[in-house]
Amino acid sequence: MKILVTGGAGYIGSHLCVALAEAGFQPVVLDDFSNSRPAVIDRLAAIIGAPTPVAIGDISDAAFLDRVFAEHEFAAVMHLAGVKSVAESCRLPLLYYQNNIGGTLSLCAAMQRAGIRRLLFSSSATVYGAAARSPVREDAPLSAANPYGRSKLMIERLLADLVAAEAAHLPVWRVAALRYFNPVGAHPSGLLGEDPLGTPNNLVPYIADVALGRRPHLNVYGNTYATRDGTGIRDYIHVMDLAEGHVAALRYLLRANDGGYFVWNLGTGRGSTVLEVVAAFVRSSGRSVPCVMAPMRPGDVAESCAHVGRAQAELGWRARRDLDEMMADVWRWRSANADGMR
Ligand code: NAD
Ligand code: UDP
Numbered sequence: 622m623k624i625l626v627t628g629g630a631g632y633i634g635s636h637l638c639v640a641l642a643e644a645g646f647q648p649v650v651l652d653d654f655s656n657s658r659p660a661v662i663d664r665l666a667a668i669i670g671a672p673t674p675v676a677i678g679d680i681s682d683a684a685f686l687d688r689v690f691a692e693h694e695f696a697a698v699m700h701l702a703g704v705k706s707v708a709e710s711c712r713l714p715l716l717y718y719q720n721n722i723g724g725t726l727s728l729c730a731a732m733q734r735a736g737i738r739r740l741l742f743s744s745s746a747t748v749y750g751a752a753a754r755s756p757v758r759e760d761a762p763l764s765a766a767n768p769y770g771r772s773k774l775m776i777e778r779l780l781a782d783l784v785a786a787e788a789a790h791l792p793v794w795r796v797a798a799l800r801y802f803n804p805v806g807a808h809p810s811g812l813l814g815e816d817p818l819g820t821p822n823n824l825v826p827y828i829a830d831v832a833l834g835r836r837p838h839l840n841v842y843g844n845t846y847a848t849r850d851g852t853g854i855r856d857y858i859h860v861m862d863l864a865e866g867h868v869a870a871l872r873y874l875l876r877a878n879d880g881g882y883f884v885w886n887l888g889t890g891r892g893s894t895v896l897e898v899v900a901a902f903v904r905s906s907g908r909s910v911p912c913v914m915a916p917m918r919p920g921d922v923a924e925s926c927a928h929v930g931r932a933q934a935e936l937g938w939r940a941r942r943d944l945d946e947m948m949a950d951v952w953r954w955r956s957a958n959a960d961g962m963r
Contacts, residue, residue, distance in 0.1 A: 623647045624871065625695045627680055627728065628702030629673075630657035632815045633743070633804055633860060635665060637699065639813070640864035642669040646871075649693055650675045652702065656818070660962040664812040680724040686731035697739035697871055700728060703772075707747070707920070708822060710769035721772035722779070729783060738787075739874045740780070741867060744798040746856075746886070746925055748774045755854070755892065756928040759800070759884045766920060777884075784882040793880025797870050802856035802888030802927045804863050806947040807954035814954030815860075816961035825857070825948075828899060829955040832908035839910055841895050843917035846924075852895035854924040856888040859942035859950070863887050869938035888927025889940040898944065905948040906956070 624641055628634040629650030635657075638648040650662065650673055665673045674693070678685035680702050703721045704710070710717040725742070732738065749757050750764030765771040777798045784794045805825040807814030821827045830836045844851035866887040873883070893901075899910050933939050 622696045625698045627651045630661045634701045636860045636864040653679045658962040690735035699741045701743045714768040717768045738794040755924045755926040758928040781882045797883040806859040807950040811953040811957045840915035854892035856926040862940035869936040885932040886927040890929040892926040901944040902948040906952040
């Protein structure tokens with residue numbers, strides 16, 4: 622069964638392709654390599670043991686999408702392509718609305734033309750906004766504080782509208798929004814991992830840079846939060862657990878023909894502080910990670926953790942890998958690929 626993975630050459634998409642292949646599906650990557658490298662495809666082949674078909678192009682290009690849908694018969698589309706930096710979205714809102722929202726509209730229209738109506742979308746815990754109380758449930762109020770978050774929120778709403786509009790007619794759309802918490806980690810082979818360009822914004826890639834001696838220290842953004850050690854708490858989830866959560870959600874969508882719009886949190890339900898993540902990284906790598914206390918980062922919340930009951934009950938899936946395994950896999954990947962795939 623062929624599954625189209627938009628953004629399939631990216632950090633999460635590449636790990637998802639591995640999980641799909643392990644589960645017996647045939648992933649087909651669609652990517653324009655705007656934030657990934659073609660070398661990913663060779664690495665995927667090395668892990669999977671067979672080549673993964675690739676369609677190189679932009680999801681906003683309708684003619685390109687029609688060619689891809691004419692060439693392959695897909696059971697579903699997993700839509701990960703998009704731009705994802707909060708800071709960049711504040712500088713370049715049009716890019717975010719065009720690529721994320723415009724790209725999703727273009728993809729849905731092409732799926733409609735091709736008669737494919739099963740779609741999984743990469744959403745984010747950012748749609749819960751700053752006021753959410755942890756652990757946050759899927760039915761919590763939604764809000765967003767920046768163009769990136771608003772693009773995810775608007776896409777969720779447009780997908781729900783699409784399902785509702787079609788509900789009276791057959792065949793109907795069956796759509797899932799997957800709200801990721803903090804994906805970290807890498808494939809245990811050390812061949813795939815997160816490969817950010819420039820200075821990382823996120824905690825774990827930054828820690829890895831410090832451990833590699835590329836940056837002198839980690840700035841810990843705030844140590845006076847009302848948490849067990851004063852630093853921010855997040856729900857870090859191993860990228861392979863996240864990928865397997867997608868496969869479970871895909872099976873759920875494939876199980877029935879009636880339409881519906883589904884939302885699942887993908888997290889572990891357990892939070893770790895910044896200092897706990899640093900300690901796990903030091904244990905796994907044997908390297909030192911000097912820390913300097915710095916002011917709170919604007920927009921950060923004290924705690925963000927998933928309520929995972931719905932995904933467990935409906936998908937029969939739960940995250941299995943702990944923080945030490947996440948950090949060990951990051952270190953294996955980064956120490957063998959200090960320059961990523963460049
Ligand atoms: P990534 O940048 O590594 O992967 C995205 C991929 O999409 C890249 O390979 C890029 O080249 C491709 N792409 C971007 N725009 C495209 C377009 N118009 N047409 C075709 N390809 C395009 O990012 P990621 O971390 O793997 O994230 C994947 C998805 O998950 C994104 O939608 C992101 O918003 C969402 N998400 C990520 C995180 C996270 O922490 N990484 C958290 C929550 C949600
Ligand atoms: N963080 C930090 N130093 C950094 C980057 C992040 O102390 O250089 C903290 C940040 O304040 C938050 C946690 O690490 O408490 C996770 O941040 P990240 O940017 O990885 O994820 P997000 O804030 O999007 O959940």
